Amino acid sequence: MTHSTYQQKKQDLSTQLRHSTKAVRLEKATSNLFRTRGTAGVSKLDVGCLNQVLAVDTENQVVEVEGMATYERLADACLQQHCMPLVVPQLKSITIGGAVSGIGIESSSFRHGLPHESVSSMDILLADGEVVTCTPENEYSDLFFGIPNSYGTLGYILKLSARTMPVKPFVELRHFRYTDIDDYFYAVNEASKSDVDFIDGSIFNERELYLTLARFTDTAPYTSDYTWLKMFFRSIRERSEDYLSVHDYIWRWDTDWFWCSKNLYVQNLPMRLILGRRLLNSISYQKVMRWNNRVGLTAFINNLLDRHPEGVVQDVDIPIEKAPDFLRFFVEEIGIRPVWMCPIGGHDPTRRYPLYPLHGDGLFINFGFWDIVPNPDKHESGYFNRKIEAKVSQLGGVKSLYSDAYYDEDKFWQLYDGDQYFELKQKYDPQGRLKNLYQKCVLKQ
Numbered sequence: 001m002t003h004s005t006y007q008q009k010k011q012d013l014s015t016q017l018r019h020s021t022k023a024v025r026l027e028k029a030t031s032n033l034f035r036t037r038g039t040a041g042v043s044k045l046d047v048g049c050l051n052q053v054l055a056v057d058t059e060n061q062v063v064e065v066e067g068m069a070t071y072e073r074l075a076d077a078c079l080q081q082h083c084m085p086l087v088v089p090q091l092k093s094i095t096i097g098g099a100v101s102g103i104g105i106e107s108s109s110f111r112h113g114l115p116h117e118s119v120s121s122m123d124i125l126l127a128d129g130e131v132v133t134c135t136p137e138n139e140y141s142d143l144f145f146g147i148p149n150s151y152g153t154l155g156y157i158l159k160l161s162a163r164t165m166p167v168k169p170f171v172e173l174r175h176f177r178y179t180d181i182d183d184y185f186y187a188v189n190e191a192s193k194s195d196v197d198f199i200d201g202s203i204f205n206e207r208e209l210y211l212t213l214a215r216f217t218d219t220a221p222y223t224s225d226y227t228w229l230k231m232f233f234r235s236i237r238e239r240s241e242d243y244l245s246v247h248d249y250i251w252r253w254d255t256d257w258f259w260c261s262k263n264l265y266v267q268n269l270p271m272r273l274i275l276g277r278r279l280l281n282s283i284s285y286q287k288v289m290r291w292n293n294r295v296g297l298t299a300f301i302n303n304l305l306d307r308h309p310e311g312v313v314q315d316v317d318i319p320i321e322k323a324p325d326f327l328r329f330f331v332e333e334i335g336i337r338p339v340w341m342c343p344i345g346g347h348d349p350t351r352r353y354p355l356y357p358l359h360g361d362g363l364f365i366n367f368g369f370w371d372i373v374p375n376p377d378k379h380e381s382g383y384f385n386r387k388i389e390a391k392v393s394q395l396g397g398v399k400s401l402y403s404d405a406y407y408d409e410d411k412f413w414q415l416y417d418g419d420q421y422f423e424l425k426q427k428y429d430p431q432g433r434l435k436n437l438y439q440k441c442v443l444k445q
Contacts, residue, residue: 067097
């Protein structure tokens with residue numbers, strides 16, 4: 001796509017927004033949000049056309065890309081030029097605009113932080129139809145730093161530039177098992193100081209904790225295939241070393257949505273043979289999930305059987321010194337297994353993103369857990385999720401807002417810098433055409 005084509009798309013969207021009189025919401029083909037919102041009284045802005053990779057500059061190690069481009073498309077374009085974005089979130093359907101205005105993470109985050117930390121400029125479509133270019137140094141620098149974790153409530157990312165890094169053809173993986181929680185996080189901290197390229201972990205229970213360290217390599221004695229009949233998460237328990245192509249390493253979690261494909265009964269061989277590679281991926285699973293949300297099949301069955309399960313789908317970030325405390329709490333009070341672990345570091349101390357305050361020199365640990373708590377007794381709505389929110393706050397952590405949140409409003413703005421947020425809101429959306437962050441993420445308006 002040429003620059004002029006992008007300019008035309010930008011102008012068309014700006015015109016649509018200027019002429020709309022209703023509250024505005026994005027219309028897009030994919031979404032990785034695990035919260036549903038009402039649609040009454042809103043005007044949907046179709047941004048699906050902004051899905052192209054505009055330029056991959058290997059000399060300066062930067063990529064220019066439209067906001068609705070999926071990471072699958074972005075990674076493919078970069079890999080053709082023997083590079084990749086510094087952080088590529090785990091699912092093919094995640095868009096780069098979504099990972100920056102929301103929060104993304106992956107196993108390179110111990111060194112490169114979160115996706116928004118590698119961005120150098122953004123074109124933002126404001127609520128009144130104006131498009132501004134934001135950089136860390138220009139007159140819109142406050143918006144540049146305010147966009148991460150704003151979830152489209154301050155404006156929409158139309159285009160951005162982000163740093164890339166060179167890659168080698170293969171990735172060598174080593175899986176190390178630990179049986180003690182304190183020893184495990186000590187090893188994570190030490191590994192973050194080493195020369196590995198990727199770090200993450202899979203916690204199957206409090207006595208079976210795996211740390212995976214991975215490096216780029218020019219050659220591989222073999223490569224494994226986890227895109228159909230074999231499952232990557234099972235291989236972690238079965239082998240201490242592995243080799244993947246760099247492409248398959250990037251998407252190693254996508255085939256089985258980490259391990260959540262079990263909820264769709266596709267972790268058995270006959271189902272995998274029937275479905276084939278084409279349907280075993282996060283995009284297919286999301287379509288099933290959204291269909292179920294629309295028709296309410298699972299909710300109907302649970303009501304019929306007088307069951308009260310609670311979905312606990314969250315990612316939380318905890319200072320590493322508090323990570324053992326959080327994991328022990330989680331094992332005892334919540335009980336979901338497995339849990340994904342990913343360290344976050346590499347922050348530039350001169351940059352502060354007020355709506356997602358991970359900064360300074362310390363390492364944070366991301367815990368990802370996505371499952372159903374059976375909950376045989378009927379509790380208040382969000383009973384287990386509220387426990388998690390309280391513990392995260394107590395330990396000085398922060399949680400992503402892509403899923404359900406239950407904070408009261410005062411607590412929410414205390415955690416997500418309400419003073420700074422409303423300064424930005426007044427400056428860039430004074431008419432309130434876009435819902436504010438609490439309305440969108442907690443009230444689901």
